[in-house]
Amino acid sequence: MDRKEFLIKTALCGGALAAATSPMKLFGGPSSAAKPKSPELKLSFQEGIAPGDSLEAKLDFMESLGIKGLEPGGGNLSSRVSELTSKLQGRDIKISAICAGFSGFLLSEDASVRKQCMDSMTEILEAAGALGARGVILVPAFNGQKPALPHTRETRNFLVEELHELGEIAAKFNTTVILEPLNRNEAHYLRQVADAASLCRDSKSSGIACMGDFWHMTAEETSDYGAFFSAGPYLKHVHIASRGNRIMPGEDGEVDNYIEGFRALKALNYDGYVSFECGTRGDRAETVTAAVNLLRKQWSEAKI
Numbered sequence: 280m281d282r283k284e285f286l287i288k289t290a291l292c293g294g295a296l297a298a299a300t301s302p303m304k305l306f307g308g309p310s311s312a313a314k315p316k317s318p319e320l321k322l323s324f325q326e327g328i329a330p331g332d333s334l335e336a337k338l339d340f341m342e343s344l345g346i347k348g349l350e351p352g353g354g355n356l357s358s359r360v361s362e363l364t365s366k367l368q369g370r371d372i373k374i375s376a377i378c379a380g381f382s383g384f385l386l387s388e389d390a391s392v393r394k395q396c397m398d399s400m401t402e403i404l405e406a407a408g409a410l411g412a413r414g415v416i417l418v419p420a421f422n423g424q425k426p427a428l429p430h431t432r433e434t435r436n437f438l439v440e441e442l443h444e445l446g447e448i449a450a451k452f453n454t455t456v457i458l459e460p461l462n463r464n465e466a467h468y469l470r471q472v473a474d475a476a477s478l479c480r481d482s483k484s485s486g487i488a489c490m491g492d493f494w495h496m497t498a499e500e501t502s503d504y505g506a507f508f509s510a511g512p513y514l515k516h517v518h519i520a521s522r523g524n525r526i527m528p529g530e531d532g533e534v535d536n537y538i539e540g541f542r543a544l545k546a547l548n549y550d551g552y553v554s555f556e557c558g559t560r561g562d563r564a565e566t567v568t569a570a571v572n573l574l575r576k577q578w579s580e581a582k583i
């Protein structure tokens with residue numbers, strides 16, 4: 280059944296198609312994760328995190344702190360491939376992931392808006408593959424994006440079909456689409472890491488992955504450990520921020536504890552990046568440095 284036909288039948292038959300997709304498991308779950316070996320903490324910054332007036336100055340600062348990844352936005356990424364490649368040449372910093380930058384959205388009622396999303400994601404995925412990024416971060420629908428398909432089983436089945444299509448495109452470019460669960464204030468549709476992981480499993484494409492963002496997880500998850508562990512091999516990226524105000528880790532004091540989450544990453548032998556996505560209320564050079572030191576300390580304190 281193609282997507283157009285699916286939508287027509289869904290409108291006519293309501294729940295009749297609810298059982299259309301069987302939850303066949305294509306990949307191993309967390310139990311199949313490799314034996315933990317004490318993975319290193321690989322930190323990454325979005326472009327706005329490091330102080331500096333130019334990308335070169337930011338990269339110099341990052342290298343001085345031992346930061347291993349850069350997470351650029353996806354807007355106009357194809358026009359930046361040579362710039363980013365040349366500026367990273369000779370440095371010990373790689374492109375970690377690409378943060379969104381697409382237009383349209385996958386759960387729009389309007390087929391032309393869904394196509395905008397597919398087309399713009401395809402362009403960003405090609406650039407992401409050329410840059411060696413682990414994936415391009417995607418949110419199926421933000422709260423403000425309307426009109427959206429209703430939050431039903433039929434819509435989930437439809438989303439799985441769309442993700443399969445997009446995942447195969449990503450795989451062709453040797454990268455992935457990384458589903459990001461957000462908190463309820465930003466996106467009620469996909470809020471928990473385990474839900475994103477089940478979409479990965481059901482999409483039946485090696486090009487679909489997921490991530491966890493400690494900021495959103497603070498609001499939505501009951502256990503950092505449980506959330507990350509549930510994603511198992513589908514977990515390809517992590518975002519981090521302080522847990523009270525989304526500023527630098529440590530700026531909110533004692534609530535900025537990531538040890539339980541880090542324990543899960545170690546147990547999974549997670550080999551991806553933990554990438555900063557946050558603001559600051561202090562002097563950036565100082566708060567960023569303090570945050571990096573705090574995270575390294577907590578990583579060493581996280582026991583499997």
Ligand code: MG
Binds near residue numbers: 492
């Ligand atoms: Mg995030």
